[in-house]
Amino acid sequence: MQKYDVVIIGGGPAGYKAAEKLAEEKKLVCLIEKNEKHLGGTCLNEGCIPVKSLVESAKVYSHIQESEKFGIVVSSAQPDSSKIQASVLKNTALLQKGLLATLKSKKISLFFGEAEILSSKEIKIHLEEGGFEVVTTDHLLLATGSLVRELPGIPMDGKTVISSKEAVSSFHIPEKLLIIGGGYIGCEFAGIFKKLGSSVTIVEAAPALIIHEDEEIRRTLERECKKKGIFVHCSTKVIDFEIKENAVFVDILIDGKTEETLFFNQVLVCTGRIPNTSIKGIEKLNLKMENGFISVNEKMQTSCSDVYAIGDLIPTPMLAHTAYKEAFIAAESILGNNKSSYQQLHIPRIIFSDPAVGSVGYTEQQLKDHNKDYQVYKKFFKSNGMAVVQQNDTGLIKVLVDPIHHTILGASIIGISAPELIHELVLAMECGLSVAQIKNTIHGHPTLSEIIRDVFES
Numbered sequence: 001m002q003k004y005d006v007v008i009i010g011g012g013p014a015g016y017k018a019a020e021k022l023a024e025e026k027k028l029v030c031l032i033e034k035n036e037k038h039l040g041g042t043c044l045n046e047g048c049i050p051v052k053s054l055v056e057s058a059k060v061y062s063h064i065q066e067s068e069k070f071g072i073v074v075s076s077a078q079p080d081s082s083k084i085q086a087s088v089l090k091n092t093a094l095l096q097k098g099l100l101a102t103l104k105s106k107k108i109s110l111f112f113g114e115a116e117i118l119s120s121k122e123i124k125i126h127l128e129e130g131g132f133e134v135v136t137t138d139h140l141l142l143a144t145g146s147l148v149r150e151l152p153g154i155p156m157d158g159k160t161v162i163s164s165k166e167a168v169s170s171f172h173i174p175e176k177l178l179i180i181g182g183g184y185i186g187c188e189f190a191g192i193f194k195k196l197g198s199s200v201t202i203v204e205a206a207p208a209l210i211i212h213e214d215e216e217i218r219r220t221l222e223r224e225c226k227k228k229g230i231f232v233h234c235s236t237k238v239i240d241f242e243i244k245e246n247a248v249f250v251d252i253l254i255d256g257k258t259e260e261t262l263f264f265n266q267v268l269v270c271t272g273r274i275p276n277t278s279i280k281g282i283e284k285l286n287l288k289m290e291n292g293f294i295s296v297n298e299k300m301q302t303s304c305s306d307v308y309a310i311g312d313l314i315p316t317p318m319l320a321h322t323a324y325k326e327a328f329i330a331a332e333s334i335l336g337n338n339k340s341s342y343q344q345l346h347i348p349r350i351i352f353s354d355p356a357v358g359s360v361g362y363t364e365q366q367l368k369d370h371n372k373d374y375q376v377y378k379k380f381f382k383s384n385g386m387a388v389v390q391q392n393d394t395g396l397i398k399v400l401v402d403p404i405h406h407t408i409l410g411a412s413i414i415g416i417s418a419p420e421l422i423h424e425l426v427l428a429m430e431c432g433l434s435v436a437q438i439k440n441t442i443h444g445h446p447t448l449s450e451i452i453r454d455v456f457e458s
Contacts, residue, residue: 002109022331035128115279143327186270287309384454438453
């Protein structure tokens with residue numbers, strides 16, 4: 001029976017980052033992932049990387065279609081679903097190979113199979129190739145991620161009614177697509193499929209798309225989606241649907257009063273994710289729970305002091321970069337260094353929609369709700385030289401500033417490269433930089449980043 005300093009259940013971003021950090025500090029680490037093909041978790045295999053690969057393929061096709069704006073005439077081009085799928089798989093395989101090499105180089109013991117918790121100190125591994133092993137540990141770290149949230153009354157068959165998982169793993173371009181859910185996942189897929197030629201409709205129960213973002217950003221995204229030909233129905237619910245010969249007839253209720261029947265070739269359910277706490281034997285730990293999530297303290301410790309939980313299992317934003325930070329904090333705590341922490345307010349929120357969104361900190365409505373004073377700085381991409389050169393000048397930057405300390409309370413960008421540009425403002429918030437310090441920083445010309453300096457001239 002092998003004894004480890006730390007056993008980690010889950011080989012996604014949270015789990016492998018914690019394993020790497022602990023191994024670097026000479027801890028003996030065991031990492032358990034249920035399926036060898038799923039090493040890297042949802043992010044690498046079903047989410048972040050595959051979806052952004054699809055975003056890039058759609059972007060290339062869109063650029064080709066618009067090439068005459070740049071004086072380039074292309075006679076013909078067509079998206080090929082099988083070749084797009086191959087490109088996605090190539091990217092995933094390359095990163096997974098690199099991850100596996102990194103884990104091996106750090107001498108992390110990697111097991112593929114289902115973990116069964118016998119106690120906080122003893123784990124049984126039902127190996128993927130058959131048989132089992134039992135390992136013991138001083139510390140147990142849970143990092144099993146999340147699962148697709150199913151919508152009551154709309155069963156997914158994986159073909160006609162699918163989740164984001166099947167949208168990636170069995171990629172094809174339907175003629176007419178309904179996306180249920182206008183959060184970041186739904187909006188990203190809407191942009192992908194519209195660019196590749198699908199007729200796309202989004203149905204969202206909330207009053208707006210990406211409901212937790214700044215109102216002005218939400219309005220801009222919805223307007224641009226409609227300009228691109230995406231049909232958007234907010235404050236709308238699916239009340240009935242019927243599958244007939246690989247087609248779906250959907251009844252929707254708009255604003256609680258208007259019923260409409262729509263026809264689609266495929267329905268993509270993007271209604272969020274739920275924590276994957278279905279770990280065999282977890283009930284033996286008697287962990288404190290909160291709305292389906294595992295409760296932890298600032299050190300990522302659960303109610304069982306030798307057991308830690310991170311990533312999508314705990315009630316923090318379900319983002320890979322959040323999980324990376326939580327992995328570092330948990331590892332530091334296990335190592336006896338308890339000074340690491342982070343502010344959720346400083347976590348960047350990025351959406352690869354069309355146009356893309358990047359944000360951090362408070363929204364304007366949140367500041368109003370908290371009765372906080374603030375100043376608004378705003379600048380449109382139409383005044384940015386590089387955005388004009390790239391013929392992609394839709395959108396704006398909006399920054400909320402403390403009127404006394406002149407530091408940033410929140411920022412939102414919608415437009416070209418927003419997910420990259422927002423990080424200068426994330427750094428500014430994390431370091432407490434003032435508006436004057438940002439204004440006095442020289443930005444190269446012509447670059448998109450100039451808009452961050454220029455917004456404070458407005």
